[in-house]
Structures are given as C-alpha cells and as structure tokens.
Amino acid sequence: MLVQPISDAIIRVRDITVQFGRTRVLDGLDLDVKRGEILGFVGPSGAGKSVLTRTIIGLVPKVSGRIEVFGIDLDAASSSERRRVERRWGVLFQQGALFSSLTVRQNIQFPVREYLRVSQRLLDEIMVAKLVMVGLKPEVADRYPSELSGGMIKRVALARALALDPELVFLDEPTSGLDPIGAGEFDELVRTLQRTLGLTVFMVTHDLDSLYTACDRIAVLGNGKIIAAGSIADMQASQHPWLRQYFHGKRARAVIG
C-alpha cells in the first residue's frame, strides 16, 4: 500500500475511476490529504491531474469510487450538505476564471454577498483585507480583470478563493505563467496563508521550486494511479523512472543547486 489510512484526512479519495469515452484517465486511484498540509500534486502533462481535481470538486463525473471531503461522502450528501461543503473550500482555476464583467471588488465580494448577510462596509473591509493578504494594493479594487496582469489575475483569483475563509483550497497550477520571482512570491504567499489561516492546500503544479519551497508532501500521478506519495526526500530516493527523470533531470539539478 502506498497510501496508509490516515485518521485526520480532510480529503479521502478511494478507488476512483474516471473515463472519457474509451480512455480511462484515472484507474482505481486512492489519495489522502491531511488536515493542515500543503500537498503538491505532480505528474506528466495529460496524466489527469486537473481531472482528479475537477472530480473531487464535482465538475467531472466519475465511473466508480468514493470521495469524502471533511468526512462527508459527496455522493451520499444531500444538496444542502453539499452546499455547506462547497462553502468550506475555495478553488483557484488555472486561468483564474474571474468574472470578466465584474470588478476585482465585486469578484471577491461575490461569494461573501451570496452566503452571508453582512453590511457593505464589512464587505469592503474584508475585500481589502483579502487583497492585502494576497499582496495587492487596495487601489486595484475597481479595475476589471481585463485590466490586470497575469500575476495579478492569479492573486485576485486566490483572494476570491479565500473570500469565505475556507478550510481547504484547491490550486490548479497557481504559478504557471508567472515569472520566477512572482512564482516564488506566490509560493511564499501560500505558505504564509497556510500558517495564518490554518489552510489545507491541494496544489497541482509543474513547478519544481514550488515543490521544494511550499509543499509538505508530494503525490505523483501516473497511469491513472498514485505512483508515489511522500516527502521530497522520498521522491528523490525513489527508483521510479519518471520520478528519477523529474527529480534528477537538468532542471531539477538547477533548482537544487
């Protein structure tokens, strides 16, 4: 068994199979994410990392298997239970997925306004607090997404994902398309937020730097299964060919220095 049963798992995925037509993308996959950790999720392009993320958050239907988030079986949950679970997680999509016809302010306030009856004053204050947390100036509040740079879009999208103070966030390639300095800052930011808010982070990434600096644990996807899970040291020690290439290739050596 690669994955030991963990009592304090915030996400528990068991024997998940996902199929598109005849292609089986995930094949009997098991995965646990522990409370309070940052899990880095890696694998070759097209291995199904985003598919697993989307399956857990319910955007892709699965053929079989069982997904528990916060100890609630998402298939057995009633729609109101599901909504309660959805309120407790935040998702950062690869392209940000900001609402293009709303300003930054409205984007961040949108989930809060829908779920909580609070005054406009508190909405504005919380919005600014989130912007400050993700390292943006309050002046960007009245800009539209089309007026933001790529890095700012990611930050605003993270602020929106954090708007309701979720316990769990899914980050789909958060540092892709950022310059190395911006990516480094983003990793640092995720670390800080995890410390201050006690977040659990599920991060799909290709960025070796992120794995080294931000993640507590790493899971590797291949052939529709988790082929390895553990600390960065475990990954480096692994004899799996893809892992050897990934962690001992030219780029990896550059990162380790």
Add this chain to the structure above:
Amino acid sequence: MNGDPTLERITQGGGLALCAAGPWTARFAPVLERMVADAEKLRGTRPDIFIDVSQVSKLDTFGAWLIERLRRSLSHGGGEATIAGLSENYSSLVDEVRRVKETPEAETGPVSITAMLDQIGRVVVGIGGTIIGLIDMLGAVLVASGHVLIRPRSFRLTSTIHHLEQVCWRAVPIVVLITFLIGCIIAQQGIFHFRRFGADIFVVDMLGVLVLREIGVLLVAIMVAGRSGSAYTAELGSMKMREEIDALRTMGFDPIEVLVLPRMLALVLALPILAFLGAMAALYGGGLVAWLYGGVDPEAFLLRLRDAISINHFIVGMVKAPVMAAVIGIVACVEGLAVQGSAESLGQHTTSSVVKGIFFVIVMDGVFAIFFASIGM
C-alpha cells in the same frame, strides 16, 4: 467552547474588559458585526479598554478583522484599547489584518441632470463615430479585396466556402419556412379584405409586387442579420478577447483579409440566393392560400401573376440583396472587432450588431425605394 460567539462586558475596578468567546468566524459574521457595532458605542467612556480574546475557540479573517476594527474604533476617542490573550496560532492572522490601512469607497458616478445630458451627448457623438467606423471598415475591406485581386493565391477559398455553408446552406430551411408562412399570411389577409370589393384576384398583384420588391429581400435580410450577423460578431469578439486577432497580426496577416473578407464575401453571395429562395417560397405559400382559401386556381394565379409583375420588380429586389448583405457584414465585423475584455462587452456588441444591422437594412431599403422611384423602375 462551541455554540454562538459572544462579547461580554466585564468591569474590573476602573477598567473595562470586553471578553470575546466562541467561534469568531465567517459563518457568524452577521451576528459578530452587530455585537461589534454595539461595543463600538463604548468609545471614549473609559481610558483603557481590554479586548480579551483568550476564550475565542476559532478565529478567521472575518473575526480577526472585526476585533481589529473594534480596537481601532475604541482607540479613536482618546482612549487606548488593547487586545489581550491572543493565542500563538492567531497572532499572525491579526497581524495580517492590521496591515489593512484604509478601504477605498466604490466609485459611483454622479447621478444628476448633468450626468444625463452628458450621457445623451456621448451617445450623439457616438453615432458619428459609428458611421466613421463603418466607412473605415468598408475601406479596409475594399483594400483587402484589392490585395486579393492582385495576388489571387492569398484568397481564402476554404474559409469562404465554410462560411457560405454556415450562412447560406444551413439557413435555407428556416428562411424558406418563414417566408412561406409570411406569403400565406399576406395572401389570406389580402383575400379577406379584397373580397368585400369583389377584387379577390388583385391579391395576386399585391403578393407578387410586395414579395419580389420588398418583403422577400427585407425579411430575409433581417433574418440574416439576426442569424449570421450575430454569429460573426460573437466569433470575432471572442477571438479579440483571447488575443487571437493580435496573434494573427503579429504573424504578418491582415485580420481583415483573413477573417473579415471571407465572411463578407460569403454573406454577399448568400443573401441574393436566400432572398430568391425566400421570394419563391412566399409566392408558393401565397398561391397555395389563394387556391385553398380564395378559390383562385393555380392556372389563374400564374396567368394573373405574369400580367401583374414585370422583370423590373424582380431586379429591384435582387439588386438590393448584396448591398444589404454588405451592410450587415460590415456592421457585424466592426462590432466584433470592438469587443473589449469582458463577457458583458461581448453581449453588448452582439446585441448592437443585430440592432444596428436591422436598422441599416431598413434605412437602405428606404434609400433604394427613393432611388428606384426616381429612375422609374
């Protein structure tokens, strides 16, 4: 300590302590906000106020901010409020929200007579801009056509055929159906009212002239503006949004030549064909109703039709079709290329493409009516 969050006031000697307890989290934000607003009224009553948070079981950004807001507000009135009993876990969170300096107000435009007049003025100036934009696009399309004439190899035949299929072939069923029904309705109404004068047979004159000169082409043009003009705007608009048009330009292609010209050409070819099919369907529908409802048998209908209409009526209708197609195409492409970054802007421009397209089609029809009347056709 679960259940609801609380904020108790405890007087100790001369000082006052506010004891926060329970979960101070987003879920309870409405309750917390009320409690904090209440406690803020204590401002200035005591020199020193302690905010004791040691009993808080859970804290997130909402709770941390509200405690910080309370501290700031109580410190304003000359007194000094301090937060005490903050656990190790949460101190960094409170430090984080402490960095919030001021909150900018949402920008709201002035609402007044001036603003309304300002708006009207902008719309009027915008009309001039629209017309210049259309002429600009017409010029660009002509220049692109010139390029293609000089270098015929650069003409995009596949793309043109593809668009021709979309706007012509696939539009045939709906165009034929609608014009057929309109033909039926015109004939039925004509017969119903002409019968009172015993002039049933004149319905054929009305139907022939109306369908071939006006209704056929106008109706089809309006349908095409709604069906294909909107599609052009949406296609070009979403390409603009995703920087695909910029990508074309940087590769050394002229977007007008690659995207606009094939679409325009397809539309200019399609509209006369559709208008012709539409006119035939309307005549057929009218003839059918005249026969079944008015008792005008097909032979008499055709004989009367031959007397009533001349080739001029048909030419007048057909000449208008490509011009209207060009107007619809230019409006649709101008609107598509004017789309900005948001989904809302795409919707606005698609709407205005259809509205302006139909408007200009009707204006053109009026201009043509005057023109043909003065040359006696």
